[in-house]
Amino acid sequence: MGLSVWQILLVVLIFLLLFGRGKIPALMGDLAAGIKSFKKGISDEEQAQPAAKLEQQTVGDKAEQTVNSQQPSA
Structure with a gap:
């Protein structure tokens, strides 16, 4: 049919x-x-994510260094 x-x-x-x-x-x-606009938005988002992850890692590393420097030496 x-x-x-x-x-x-x-x-x-x-x-x-x-x-x-x-x-x-x-x-x-x-x-x-x-x-085209949708594809551009997806590619821009994918490019922005690695930069955000790198920024989070550097902030985490700085916080760890601050904590380690505040601890008294044994």
Whole structure:
């Protein structure tokens, strides 16, 4: 029980009537821009994470050095 050619043509015709010929390329362009923006955001986030981890490590190392320097020598 698949789609017949007439059903597919009817769906395409309704789609064209709703969105028009001019709006479809604009819609696809907006979709492409959204995907590019999403990919850029993901790559920016991945680049920011190693820097944040390095910062946490340096803060942890400084705190450890401070604790060690405050302990009296035996």
